[in-house]
Amino acid sequence: MKTEKGEFNIQSGTILKYKGEDEELTLPKNIVRIAPYAFAGCKTLKKITTPVKLASIGKGAFYGCDNLVEVTIPGRLFRRVNGGKVFPTNADIYFRFYATAGAQSEDEDYSDQFGSEEEYVASGVNDVERSKAPFKDEVQSEEIITIVEEFPTEPEPDVDLGDGDDRTLQERMDAIIPNDPAASDAEYQRNSLVNLADYLIIDDEVVKYIGTRKVTQVPDFITKIGENAFANRDVERVFLPEGLEIIGKNAFSWCEKLTEIALPECLQMIDDGAFSNCSNLAKVTLPTNLRFLGANAFRACSSVKEIELPETLHTISRRAFDFCVSLEKVTVPKKVTRIAEGVFSHCENLRKVALPENLKEIGPWAFAECYELREINFPNGLQNIGEVAFLNCRSLVAFDLPASLKTLGRQAFVGCASLHLVNAPRRLEKQVKPTKAFHKISTLSINYFGEETEGEN
Numbered sequence: 178m179k180t181e182k183g184e185f186n187i188q189s190g191t192i193l194k195y196k197g198e199d200e201e202l203t204l205p206k207n208i209v210r211i212a213p214y215a216f217a218g219c220k221t222l223k224k225i226t227t228p229v230k231l232a233s234i235g236k237g238a239f240y241g242c243d244n245l246v247e248v249t250i251p252g253r254l255f256r257r258v259n260g261g262k263v264f265p266t267n268a269d270i271y272f273r274f275y276a277t278a279g280a281q282s283e284d285e286d287y288s289d290q291f292g293s294e295e296e297y298v299a300s301g302v303n304d305v306e307r308s309k310a311p312f313k314d315e316v317q318s319e320e321i322i323t324i325v326e327e328f329p330t331e332p333e334p335d336v337d338l339g340d341g342d343d344r345t346l347q348e349r350m351d352a353i354i355p356n357d358p359a360a361s362d363a364e365y366q367r368n369s370l371v372n373l374a375d376y377l378i379i380d381d382e383v384v385k386y387i388g389t390r391k392v393t394q395v396p397d398f399i400t401k402i403g404e405n406a407f408a409n410r411d412v413e414r415v416f417l418p419e420g421l422e423i424i425g426k427n428a429f430s431w432c433e434k435l436t437e438i439a440l441p442e443c444l445q446m447i448d449d450g451a452f453s454n455c456s457n458l459a460k461v462t463l464p465t466n467l468r469f470l471g472a473n474a475f476r477a478c479s480s481v482k483e484i485e486l487p488e489t490l491h492t493i494s495r496r497a498f499d500f501c502v503s504l505e506k507v508t509v510p511k512k513v514t515r516i517a518e519g520v521f522s523h524c525e526n527l528r529k530v531a532l533p534e535n536l537k538e539i540g541p542w543a544f545a546e547c548y549e550l551r552e553i554n555f556p557n558g559l560q561n562i563g564e565v566a567f568l569n570c571r572s573l574v575a576f577d578l579p580a581s582l583k584t585l586g587r588q589a590f591v592g593c594a595s596l597h598l599v600n601a602p603r604r605l606e607k608q609v610k611p612t613k614a615f616h617k618i619s620t621l622s623i624n625y626f627g628e629e630t631e632g633e634n
Contacts, residue, residue, distance in 0.1 A: 249274075550567075553576060
């Protein structure tokens with residue numbers, strides 16, 4: 178990320194955040210995009226001139242710039258000043274447009290077409306009427322529609338700022354920080370934690386948390402927490418918006434002071450490593466609409482004692498709860514058909530596991546070194562148990578393997594020193610002994626039932 182003059186956060190030609198206090202501002206000529214809410218809350222800003230190659234302006238880019246009186250932008254962006262999605266709806270702003278008709282590519286060189294940059298600014302309304310060009314000089318914004326209707330319809334800019342929300346920007350932001358302090362105390366206090374300056378935001382995604390607050394509220398228009406957005410930060414508690422749908426890879430990894438997280442009902446995906454190594458995270462409430470849990474999602478969350486997995490969950494990826502050493506019990510949802518590699522390995526205090534009837538496979542290392550595991554059911558329909566799946570589960574005493582089981586992996590129960598009785602289908606007899614699935618368990622008795630199926634080993 179490039180920083181210029183200590184005022185801008187700029188990345189790949191996009192202004193992500195402006196931190197200055199200028200009254201008049203001319204943006205660098207290499208800027209092609211202004212991110213949503215980039216200038217939000219800049220109370221000192223009165224006049225801004227954007228470069229002629231500017232291609233898009235994000236939602237709410239100038240929200241809260243209540244003293245803004247003059248804006249110069251390319252003519253092809255004139256639609257963005259209408260509808261209250263970019264500028265304050267209650268502001269009295271004069272707009273000046275560069276004479277750039279059409280939705281040109283942001284990479285196009287306009288200097289060959291129009292001459293020097295100073296010539297791009299129209300000289301007055303009369304020139305607009307004579308030339309029929311879609312630009313104006315110091316004309317009230319409500320006149321834009323009249324001018325636009327005289328010309329052919331232009332293609333929309335590359336970035337679609339619409340989100341299907343009929344509310345105005347003012348209404349959206351008021352929902353984040355209510356003007357009415359009579360709202361419930363808890364809600365008002367939570368919403369008062371919103372500070373847009375704490376976030377780098379592109380579209381509806383938090384790209385990075387740059388604040389220093391220990392407790393923070395993510396703005397309510399956010400639908401995604403991006404990759405590594407909060408990683409290695411000192412946050413203790415984060416309030417997430419109700420519309421959040423995705424938490425990206427390693428989004429909160431190594432947030433070692435994070436103690437509690439309540440995930441909103443709309444959330445459908447927690448990606449790889451999202452909360453890995455959050456060692457003080459003790460309370461996790463998963464939403465009822467969650468569908469996907471990524472690899473290492475809660476790995477080494479050593480303070481979590483109990484977690485309820487929602488019935489909508491159909492995928493639990495490898496090592497999702499590896500080294501959750503305080504976890505005591507878990508019920509796997511009925512839509513899960515496979516326990517992936519190492520999902521619950523090294524959960525040293527895991528005592529009870531309830532597996533769903535639809536389960537087909539338990540992967541390698543799935544429950545390895547769950548020393549306190551005492552209760553587990555193997556459902557009818559289970560077909561495969563992977564290698565060292567129950568390594569060193571030394572508190573297991575007895576269980577029944579279902580008749581549906583086809584494969585018992587090598588050393589699947591090695592080190593289960595307290596195991597003394599197993600009921601198993603006879604067709605697994607050749608797998609049990611040669612592969613030493615119960616290696617060095619001297620007290621074990623195996624009772625076989627049923628007949629060996631011809632041709633099976």
